Amino acid sequence: MKSNNRVNPPRRLADMIYEELFHQVPFNVAVIDRNYNVVEANKNFTEYFGNWKNKKCYAVYKKLKKPCKDCPSVEVFKKGKPIVADAVGVDQHGRKTHYVGHVFPLRIKEGGRVEYALEMTHTVTETDRWQQEYQILFDRVPCYITVIGEDYRIVRANEAFRNNFGEVLGQHCYKVYKRRTTKCPNCPAAKTFRDGRVHHSTQLGMGKRGQDINYAVSTTPLMRGSDNIAHVIEISNDITALKKLEHQVIEAERLGAVGQTVAGLAHSIKNILMGLEGGKYIVSLGLNKNDKEMISEGWEMLERNFEKTTSLVKDFLSFSKGRLPQLKMIKPGFLVKEIVDLYKDIAAQSGIELRSEIDKNVKSAPLDPDGIHTCLTNLVSNAIDACLMGKQKGTEVLIKVSEGRDKLIFEVSDNGSGIDYEIKKKIFTTFFTTKGGEGTGLGLLTTRKIVQEHGGKILVDSEKGSGARFRMEFPRKRLMALYKEMK
């Protein structure tokens, strides 16, 4: 009863501050005596680890029945110095928790022995989880990730990268990716260091076993402060399999087309054989009748069919070649002049004017001179034939070369017979010809193939009776990319 009437003395400010700090500090704080008893703990501790009164610290932190082998407080009691340690415990709900603890010695008398250990712990379970997740993502993501320093040395590399390129930390990226001794031209990382933007490019590298690796890389800046780019992250997708598949598909298409053309080839050869048979028959008949005119007619037929054989074999070989264009930097106008020189007299003999227009803005371009020569030859000879079939006067063939929007354009147009819709659908089909025995049916197909090998496309604009215009478009970017790839 006496105690009920007792008046509490006013609390000292220092006590108030201590109490507030003890409970509000964002740590789990506990005081342990030399016998592992928890003698005091703050609210955070109680909320996290549960009831601690009259319990041993190992029972509270880890739900154990005897002291931990690596108890940091024992160390503090022994050495009298603060230490930092991390440990894995169990919270009051039985969940495993990873925490870092700062343990301080408390002495009752200054210079006396350490009577208590003050343990301030904070949980790192969440950070830990995030780190683990990040590490798993970093290593297991199905692409290569490297972090490049300003000196182009690799400071970090994920597991996928290390598996394919080897242990590479500290090495220059250009050496690792491409076995180069100097920086790569058009390096996307260099661009990112320069302008702080994301850059993309497709590259060919070499793996640790010397194997080719095609990859599509994106470079992203890693900022230090607001505007200083300390590192660049390179994220690359391995597209080797895709590239291989692409080649396989092209090869399969090519083989398919070749297979399909064999039937057509057989047809053409058989027709030629018939022509030769016919020539032989007429010559023989002429000899029997002593008819010089007939002999001459038969002989011409033989010559014509021998020539067809040559032309068919040449076109077929050109069509079946599965090669990359042999690109050289050339002036497109030269190719046009060459064709005009070649065909001007032939056209003139048939009353056809062959003209050219070379736009003065046309710049040099990486082209396969032989390939483009073949294309222009095919288009011009077709145009001349169309003019002859049109049988009208004042016919002309025009070859133009100009610069479009980021593309180089060749155009061959005529005002000859034109092409109707049904035929237009078939002109790029193997062995399709409107010239009867005169054509092999491979010219336009070969032309389209060469144009496509240059990354370009061919367009036709024509109607029956109103001439035709064939347009070959070559995007400059693709030409340059092919040129680089070839080099």
Place this chain on the structure above:
Amino acid sequence: MSDSKKILIVDDEADITKWLTLLFEENGYQAISAADGSEGFDKAEKELPNLIVLDISMPVESGVKMYRKLKESDKTSEIPVIMLTGVTPEFENFISSRSQVPAPEAYFEKPVNKEALLEKAKELVG
């Protein structure tokens, strides 16, 4: 020559029509020619030949189409036809797809054996 049998040769290869024309003429037939199926059918209806020698692969109108038209027309349906082909699968396709029309009287694969062709022509038109 007015009593001689008339043979229509339809082929887009000028050398082939020239040769067959001469071959038939030299063997007592009268020969006329056309360069595609469309022209061939018109000539067949107009000239009513005793025999048609017809190529299959031709631009504009194929021999297959012309053959169908011949068999559908009252004027020409009885004219015997010898088909010529450079490609065997093409002819096999034609045979398997011709459920509505009768088979041609004969077919020869190019290059044609002239003796065999003449013999067949003789057998068909005399």
